[in-house]
Amino acid sequence: MTIRKILTEPDPFLRQKSYDVQKVDDDVRELMNDMLETMYVAPGIGLAAIQIGVPKRVIVIDLSKDEKKTPLYFINPKVIVKSKDNSTYEEGCLSVPGQFAEVDRPNECHISYLDYDGQKKELKAEGLLATCIQHEMDHLEGILFIDYLSKLKKNYIVKKLSKQKKSLERIVV
Ligand code: GNR
Numbered sequence: 001m002t003i004r005k006i007l008t009e010p011d012p013f014l015r016q017k018s019y020d021v022q023k024v025d026d027d028v029r030e031l032m033n034d035m036l037e038t039m040y041v042a043p044g045i046g047l048a049a050i051q052i053g054v055p056k057r058v059i060v061i062d063l064s065k066d067e068k069k070t071p072l073y074f075i076n077p078k079v080i081v082k083s084k085d086n087s088t089y090e091e092g093c094l095s096v097p098g099q100f101a102e103v104d105r106p107n108e109c110h111i112s113y114l115d116y117d118g119q120k121k122e123l124k125a126e127g128l129l130a131t132c133i134q135h136e137m138d139h140l141e142g143i144l145f146i147d148y149l150s151k152l153k154k155n156y157i158v159k160k161l162s163k164q165k166k167s168l169e170r171i172v173v
């Protein structure tokens, strides 16, 4: 397993649409293992492959708070239905480091996907899991949570990120 570098806004890669996985083989499983390790180290509760620069429709999630890890793997996820009712969560993103904002999303979503072994599965998710799945599925379309904010809030966050980056570059130099 390898810890990979997480791309951050405004990296153009993050805006790319990801491709369906054709076959769930050991290469895909190795990718998912790397993603999970990278996510645990970050730390975060979800990660899409494009965040480490791989444009494949692969997501890992682990919402467990204690030592006992419960990783979830989603390949080629598709929405079957979303609820009409929304809920609001304060979201963050490993590709938008240190920035948080409230986002409204359907509070339930029913999806189909392939699991770690390539088996077809369905899941009805609600609450934080539903939010996280939708946040990760957005990454597969090149969408970030800041895209849902007002122009003012989004610009503020984007500017902050570029300032952070510049000050980091100065330290490196
Ligand atoms: O670690 C993460 N926390 C989080 C909190 C609220 C809603 C979504 C998320 S996902 C995020 C990790 C990440 O960037 N995944 O793409």
Ligand code: NI
Pocket (backbone or CB within 6 Å): 092, 093, 094, 095, 135, 139
């Ligand atoms: Ni994210």
